[in-house]
Amino acid sequence: MSSSSIPKADLESFSNHLKQSRRILALLGAGLSASSGLPTFRGTGGLWRSHEATSLATPEAFAQDAALVWQFYSYRRHMALQAQPNLAHHALAALARRNPEFITLSQNVDGLSQRAGHRASQLHLLHGSLFDVRCTAFDCDFIQQNNFTDPIVPALAIPREQAQLKPSETDNTGAEAASSLYNAMHTANASSAKELDISDDRIEIPQIPHDELPHCPQCGDGLLRPGVVWFGETLPRRTMAAVDAFIDEPRKIDLILVVGTSAKVYPAAGYVDEARAKGAKVAVVNMDRKDTPGGPGGLQEGDWFFEGDASKILPEILK
Ligand code: BV8
Numbered sequence: 001m002s003s004s005s006i007p008k009a010d011l012e013s014f015s016n017h018l019k020q021s022r023r024i025l026a027l028l029g030a031g032l033s034a035s036s037g038l039p040t041f042r043g044t045g046g047l048w049r050s051h052e053a054t055s056l057a058t059p060e061a062f063a064q065d066a067a068l069v070w071q072f073y074s075y076r077r078h079m080a081l082q083a084q085p086n087l088a089h090h091a092l093a094a095l096a097r098r099n100p101e102f103i104t105l106s107q108n109v110d111g112l113s114q115r116a117g118h119r120a121s122q123l124h125l126l127h128g129s130l131f132d133v134r135c136t137a138f139d140c141d142f143i144q145q146n147n148f149t150d151p152i153v154p155a156l157a158i159p160r161e162q163a164q165l166k167p168s169e170t171d172n173t174g175a176e177a178a179s180s181l182y183n184a185m186h187t188a189n190a191s192s193a194k195e196l197d198i199s200d201d202r203i204e205i206p207q208i209p210h211d212e213l214p215h216c217p218q219c220g221d222g223l224l225r226p227g228v229v230w231f232g233e234t235l236p237r238r239t240m241a242a243v244d245a246f247i248d249e250p251r252k253i254d255l256i257l258v259v260g261t262s263a264k265v266y267p268a269a270g271y272v273d274e275a276r277a278k279g280a281k282v283a284v285v286n287m288d289r290k291d292t293p294g295g296p297g298g299l300q301e302g303d304w305f306f307e308g309d310a311s312k313i314l315p316e317i318l319k
Contacts, residue, residue, distance in 0.1 A: 247271070
């Protein structure tokens with residue numbers, strides 16, 4: 001939807017409400033970064049659509065095959081570093097600069113909001129960041145933020161050219177095979193490697209020797225892990241406490257923007273109802289009308305649904 005196709009009445013009523021709003025929340029999802037070229041999770045070509053991807057974002061997967069999980073995250077770090085923040089990231093960062101009582105709850109781990117200059121004090125990363133790493137040794141507290149090294153270790157090098165599926169070539173590096181797999185699925189819009197009819201012997205994701213995976217510089221022997229929140233893990237306590245403090249304030253919340261998210265992952269998606277319970281009106285920006293918080297028909301009287309690409313809609317409605 002280009003700006004001219006935003007229904008005039010909706011744009012007017014939303015703009016009036018925005019002008020009178022002080023306490024504003026935004027819940028951001030992968031759709032915000034879609035037009036920066038980063039695949040979403042559940043839509044077409046989404047990372048989670050493939051069984052492999054979803055099963056890689058768990059502590060169990062990491063315990064079972066750290067090499068493959070690191071190849072998946074190294075590939076996503078690489079893609080995120082190649083991407084640029086889009087106009088939606090910049091529009092949200094500008095709103096934060098104009099209004100210190102606008103806070104953003106981002107499910108995204110790609111770092112693009114930060115690179116658009118979104119103030120860190122007003123940006124809460126609910127699911128961590130691809131660019132944080134932490135030690136898995138039980139007695140080591142090493143955490144490193146903003147580790148943009150790409151690849152984080154030589155063994156995780158992603159091939160320079162867009163890796164294509166290279167059947168039966170045995171010299172594929174593990175990362176190359178992993179990115180071939182994701183590229184192939186993404187390109188073919190397949191929901192799993194199986195759908196691509198790739199027998200195991202064609203996609204070789206060789207085990208990277210354990211000692212070539214990222215290890216902790218502080219304790220020397222702990223394996224480092226990506227600083228993201230996996231399924232089954234609790235969200236960062238400090239982050240949740242900061243968000244709860246904002247929501248639990250006695251004053252009402254005027255508005256929550258829900259941008260580019262299927263609102264299927266909890267407790268993140270639950271913040272929409274919490275904001276509503278504090279008086280917030282809801283404005284959804286999404287390509288897909290089905291994806292409203294609370295499922296189809298989840299919108300209430302007085303809410304807005306702006307259908308289309310966030311990078312085109314947000315600069316218009318947040319003007
Ligand atoms: C937890 C980081 C305690 C890793 C991710 C109830 C309460 C609490 C927990 C649960 C519960 N029910 C179930 C659970 C367990 C689970 C959960 O929610 N499962 C889901 C699948 C049902 N939650 C957890 O495990 C959480 N932990 O609660 O701890 C606990 C533990 C166990 C049991 C109970 C309690 C931790 C969840 C965090 C998981 N980590 N990511 C990584 O990225 O690798 S989640 C992952 O999904 C991403 O972070 C992503 O941001 C998030 C949500 O996805 P979306 O961002 O919405 O992306 P999606 O592709 O789905 O949608 C994109 C949308 O954009 C679409 O609507 C599309 O139409 C739209 N779009 C596309 N293009 C555009 C666009 N819109 C606008 N413009 C465009 N151009």
